[in-house]
Amino acid sequence: MTPRGHRISVEVNGHLHEGEVPARLTLVDWLRDELHLSGTHVGCEHGICGACSVLFDGEAVRSCLMFAVQADGHRVTTVEGLSGEDGRPGELQDAFCETHALQCGYCTPGMLIAAHALLRENPHPTEAEIREAIGGNLCRCTGYQQIVEAIEHAAAKLVERGAR
Amino acid sequence: MASAAAPGEFRYIGKRRRTKEGPRFVQGRGRYVADVALPGMKHVALVMSPHPSARIIAIRTEAARALPGVRYVLTGEEFCAATDSLQIGVDAPQVRRYALAHEVVRYAGEWVVAIVADSRALAEDAAELVEVEYEPLPFVVDPERALAADAPLVHAAHGSNVLYHRRFVWGPVDEAFAGAAHHIAFRAVWGRSSTVPIETFGVVARWDPGTELLDVWASIQMPKFPDQVARALRLPGNAVRVHYDVDVGGSYGGKRGLKHTALAGYLAMKLGAPMRLIEDRLENMRGGDAHGPDRIFDMGAAFDSDGTIRALRIRAVDDAGAYTGRAPLQLGKPITAICGPYRIAAIEYEPVSVMTHKTPQEAVRGFGQSPTNFALERMMDRVAAYLGMDRIALRRHNLIRKDEFPYRIPSGSAYDSGDYHTVLDKALAAIDYPALVAERDTARRAGRLAGIGISTCLEPSGGNAAFEILFNPKNETTTWMDSCLVRIDLAGAVTGVIGTSSSGQGHETLVSTVIGEVLERDPASIRVARADSLSALPSNSPVGSRMAIMLGGAAAGAARKIREALIAIAAHNLDCSVEKIDYRDGDVSVIGDPSRKMTWDQLVEIAHRKYHRLPPGLEPGLQAKFVWEVPTGGGLPTPDGRVQMYPCYAFEAHVVYVEIDPDTARPELRRYVCGHDCGVMINPDIVHGMTYGGIAHGIGAALYEKFAYTPDGQLASGTFMDYLIPSALEVPALTIVDHCTPSPLTTFGQKGSGEAGYLGAPAAIANAVNDALAPLGTTLDTLPMTPHELWRKISAARATARS
Secondary structure, eight states: OOOOOEEEEEEETTEEEEEEEOTTOBHHHIIIIISOOTTSOOSOSSSSSOTTEEEETTEEEETTSSBGGGGTTOEEEOGGGSSOTTSSOOHHHHHHHHTTOOSSOSSHHHHHHHHHHHHHHOSSOOHHHHHHHTTTSOOSSSTTHHHHHHHHHHHHHHHHHHHO | OBOOOOOTTOSSTTSOOOOSSHHHHHTTOOOBGGGOOOTTOEEEEEEEOSSSSEEEEEEEOHHHHHSTTEEEEEEHHHHHHHSOOOOOSSSOTTOOOOSSOBSEEOSTTOEEEEEEESSHHHHHHHHHHOEEEEEEOOOOOOHHHHTSTTSOOSSGGGSSSEEEEOOEEESOHHHHHHHOSEEEEEEEEEOOOOOOOSSOOEEEEEEETTTTEEEEEEOOOOTTHHHHHHHHTTOOGGGEEEEOOOBOSOOTTOOOOHHHHHHHHHHHHHHTSOEEEEOOHHHHHHHSOOBOOOEEEEEEEEEOTTOOEEEEEEEEEEEEESSOSSGGGGGTGGGGGTTTTBOOOEEEEEEEEEEOSSOOBOOOTTTTHHHHHHHHHHHHHHHHHHHTOOHHHHHHHHBOOGGGOSEEOTTSOEEOOOOHHHHHHHHHHHHTHHHHHHHHHHHHHTTOEEEEEEEEEEEEESOOOTHHHHHOTTOOOOOOOEEEEEEEOTTSOEEEEEOSOOSSSOHHHHHHHHHHHHHTOOGGGOEEEEOBTTTOOOOOOSOTTOHHHHHHHHHHHHHHHHHHHHHHHHHHHHTSOGGGEEEETTEEEETTEEEEEEOHHHHHHHHHHOGGGSOTTOOSSEEEEEEEOOTTOOOOOOTTOOOOOOSEEEEEEEEEEEEEOTTTOOEEEEEEEEEEEOBSOSOHHHHHHHHHHHHHHHHIIIIIOOOOBOTTSOBSOOSTTTSOOOOTTTSOOOEEEEEOOOOTTSSSSBOOOTTTTTTTHHHHHHHHHHHHHGGGTOOOOBSSOOHHHHHHHHHHHHHHHHO
């Protein structure tokens, strides 16, 4: 019953996905409902809470504020794509577990995306830079304290690993 | 950051250990209600009332029904005839409440029509085609105006807007006021904010006509939820099966979802198709019925020149909104800690719950205690200012001393234990209080508005909700149990089974840690499973900071039964008495003869396979349940309304430093320390995490968050553009300083902590802001203290100074 119309081809988490989508379908709904990538969450649908953040050609964006058709020909990474090739959690994900940077887990995928984008641009962020980078992602459980600690922890680990 | 406290006598309890829940969430493998997708599932969208009060003249649905993909259009006329009113917490039978309005609407945002379609988008399209004709009626959004004799009635059949009103007098209040050297009176106002989780409420319901069973997956945190859903739908209790293995994306008290579930359940039965109703953000904020306390306190205090507080008079008018569930009861819980951590011998408390044409109220973290703490702590600062006394000295003078526990307060509850002076001292030391005072004074000399705030507050925990009977004598509930089942399978693996969903509190970590502690097995190897409501043992769900105490205690009780069974098997097979068995890490030996021993695997095998080696009378298989009543529970109130409620009392001392930009009035929290004592912590990271989050939530309530209403009855802050949740830029680095005074009432000495931080943060921030405003000679006792409100105060004070 959903109106069809536009063919798109998007690289999601390293795999090419093709589909036909209505013009009004948001990227997050396409990821969740068509690709069954349920790790990306819907919080406000007006671009404030950041729960739906994904990497779009490497940059953190709100997938609730984009249409799926706009992703045609682009690269998208969701939280499912942050794990290592062996399927195990990456350094940042592990750091979130280490410092207890999550409670209900609902904002966590978006936080990981924001933190991932930060650390790729800036491997040695200060606390203020971390807060700025996750300032567009709302969390209601943690008061952000253990999230900041997790990102600091991951940054140190990643630098240490890179130095070896 | 938090400093660690490590009780030495435990192996796993109190140790820093990773949580069980973390890995699935960091991989995006949580399973929330929006991730539940069933074949043939239909989607619900809602038509909401644009009016705060109106008669429904006509509903025209033809165009919506004609849209391809639309399966059903439901109005209140059908729904209210086919279902029963939702349960309400007070004795007001004419205040009926259904998911859809019928004949009249009572707030802007109330659901009027539900559309079912093949997709949510189509359902929304159809919702726009529904035409509802209204005749606007008079309305009232101001709670004090709603108390007036000529106020428009929200529920005409109820005859008044008052849901509950009683004046409690505990102790010689009039005598104390007559005899005290000094009095103050002031008004403190707690603004309408709430928990506002990032995940909205959602439910998926499926009816199986073959088994006549309604399956429900929902993002709930709600005591007796299956029972209330069944009653609303006129089903037997065993025809509703709630699945507790749904991850809940935050709740903090608010996710009750009864009307949503009754609606989705009805539609699933009616259409014979699985039904999904997930609120969008606007539906959540306007029509989700989850606003929080909205409360006006008129405070009076009688005290002597040395600072001794002799008596309090508290009148609290709380705006419940247009319908009621448990909202009025949020005036009741604070009775269990009505004088805070202070020795105050006489108290008058007059709670008034009143209805207005606003979105209904639901439970919020602390269940009314945080607003009360805010009013009490503003009172302490005002008394200190009146006497010219140091605020800390005044608190120290009135705080209950550690040798006075158990300490019974005038309203009937006994506080279990505490060392308030030490926790306050630790917090002051951690922030280097003398240096902080110097920093503030330097800032003031430089022309900045700077203030220090202190609060010393209690978190009642354990969830003995005896206020229910105080607020509704027909509801003689005194049972507040929780339970756990522990089993060892054939292969020797341990599983704990719980009967509740979780919204971030880490119950799997809690239960596995406790079972591991008792059985001396690695918690990482213990699985925690969630029963559904037909197979679950009874639970009152994670409300009232109760799970560390109640679920932790139940898990320990069940695990101890397993341990006793293993020891009995060992004694029988090693031919000795049970007292002679040495149990270590699950293996056993005979005390004094370690060569006589058996392994865990051998014991388990006997329990499951070798009946001939089982001691007579012992059940085969290894599983044990434990159901227990809340400690100190079971009491009924006295005629004057004294009753033992919550068993345990955690304490928190907040010290915060704020600077307010003199030109923009933007407040900035620069330093934040919270001294915290919740007894023995099962998992310190979890306790600290919830406390940090509670402080952040309290920052929102104090400075930013408000469900504001326009004079014409419209919600003006229905999105995150205008309802401002603090981000990492508004929440400063937080320091928690732990202290441990074990509770004598609980299994390991633990107290609850799920509401920590939130219970003291608004009070401390309000005191800090007022300290910053003090040099201007002005005060602000209304939350939230938004930059706009602060700017008005500052400008007015400066204008007065100039004139």
